[in-house]
Each structure stands twice: as structure tokens, then as C-alpha cells.
Amino acid sequence: MSPDPSADEQAKRLLSIEEIRERAYDLWDRNHRPDGYELEFWLMAERELTAERRARSEQARLEL
Incomplete structure (x- = not known):
């Protein structure tokens, strides 16, 4: 069964710019701070x- 695209859209709407920025920085840092990969780390x-x-939403739904 394929994932529900509307669930992905809902999850994306809940993300803040700050959360994404912090995760992207962490990924960039863990990968030895390469130059020129800002967009790739942001998307990752x-x-x-x-x-x-x-995954948390699905787990919570299953626990109900």
C-alpha cells in the first residue's frame, strides 16, 4: 500500500523553519561541513x- 500523500502534507505543515534549519545544520556538521550543499542538507x-x-502519527493512531 502506498503512503497517503495528505499525511505527508500535514506533517510538512507542522515543521517549523527553525526545526529544519537545526536538523540541516546538524547533518551538514556530521558530514564534515562540505561547501555548496546547503539545499541538499535542507531537503534531507x-x-x-x-x-x-x-511515524509518530501512525504509532499514535495504532495505539488508540
Whole structure:
């Protein structure tokens, strides 16, 4: 079964710029601070945070 796109959209709406910025910085730092990859780390951070939110939502729904 494919993931529900509306759940992904809801998770993305809940992310703040600050959360994404902090995660992107952490990813960049852990990867030895390469130059020129700002967008890649930003998108990676957004994907990770969205996946984490979605997993938490699904887990909470299953616990009901």
C-alpha cells in the first residue's frame, strides 16, 4: 500500500523553519561541513523530520 500523500502534507505543515534549519545544520556538521550543499542538507532535513512526524502519527493512531 502506498503512503497517503495528505499525511505527508500535514506533517510538512507542522515543521517549523527553525526545526529544519537545526536538523540541516546538524547533518551538514556530521558530514564534515562540505561547501555548496546547503539545499541538499535542507531537503534531507525536511524529509527526515517529515518521516519522523509521520511515524509518530501512525504509532499514535495504532495505539488508540
